Amino acid sequence: xxxxxxxxxxxxxxxxxxxxxxxxxxxxxxxxxxxxxxxxxxxxxxxxxxxxxxxxxxxxxxxxxxxxxxxxxxxxxxxxxxxxxxxxxxxxxxxxxxxxxxxxxxxxxxxxxxxxxxxxxxxxxxxxxxxxxxxxxxxxxxxxxxxxxxxxxxxxxxxxxxxxxxxxxxxxxxxxxxxxxxxxxxxxxxxxxxxxxxx
Numbered sequence: 001x002x003x004x005x006x007x008x009x010x011x012x013x014x015x016x017x018x019x020x021x022x023x024x025x026x027x028x029x030x031x032x033x034x035x036x037x038x039x040x041x042x043x044x045x046x047x048x049x050x051x052x053x054x055x056x057x058x059x060x061x062x063x064x065x066x067x068x069x070x071x072x073x074x075x076x077x078x079x080x081x082x083x084x085x086x087x088x089x090x091x092x093x094x095x096x097x098x099x100x101x102x103x104x105x106x107x108x109x110x111x112x113x114x115x116x117x118x119x120x121x122x123x124x125x126x127x128x129x130x131x132x133x134x135x136x137x138x139x140x141x142x143x144x145x146x147x148x149x150x151x152x153x154x155x156x157x158x159x160x161x162x163x164x165x166x167x168x169x170x171x172x173x174x175x176x177x178x179x180x181x182x183x184x185x186x187x188x189x190x191x192x193x194x195x196x197x198x199x
Contacts, residue, residue, distance in 0.1 A: 007151030008090035011169050012073040013100050023063045037154035039091050043125045056120035076188035089133045134158030165198040
C-alpha cells in the first residue's frame, strides 16, 4: 500500500509569499523555507511585516486568486492520482489553499490554519502538529502505508528522508548540494517516471 506525499508551493504552484511580495513590492516577503528552515520563525517574521504594512487576509487572498498552478502540475497530479493515493502535505494555510486546490482538481491537502480577526488582520498561525510533514509521513507508515515523498525546501527533507523513496523537485542548487544523496528532478515527466519505478 503506497501513498505519495507531495509538497505544494514550489512543486505544484508558485510560492504564494513570493507572488504576494511581487504584488505588494515588499521584498522582505520573498523569504521562504528555502532560506529559513525554521517555519515558526519565518511565519512570525512574515506576520510582523504584514502588520507594519497594514496588510491582511483579504489582500493575500486577492493575490492568490490570480495564481495558477505551475504549467504541467495538474496533468502530473491527475496521472499520479490515477495510479496511486496522493496527499499534498503543505505548511500553507487552509485560508490560502482553497482556490489553488480547485485549480488542481481538488487533491487531498493536509495543511495548517490561521487565526484571523474580524477586520482581516492575521493574528497568528496555528500548526497542525510539530514537524507536520515528517510527523504525517510517520503516522501514515504506522497505518501500514509505504510513503514516497517529494518537495523542494528544507521543511520537506524530513518527510523525504523518512520515506522508502524520496525526491527533490525544482529545488535550489544549495539544497541539492547539501543533500547529494537525494535524486533531484526539475521536470514532471522525470519525477513521474521515478515514482512509477518505485511503485
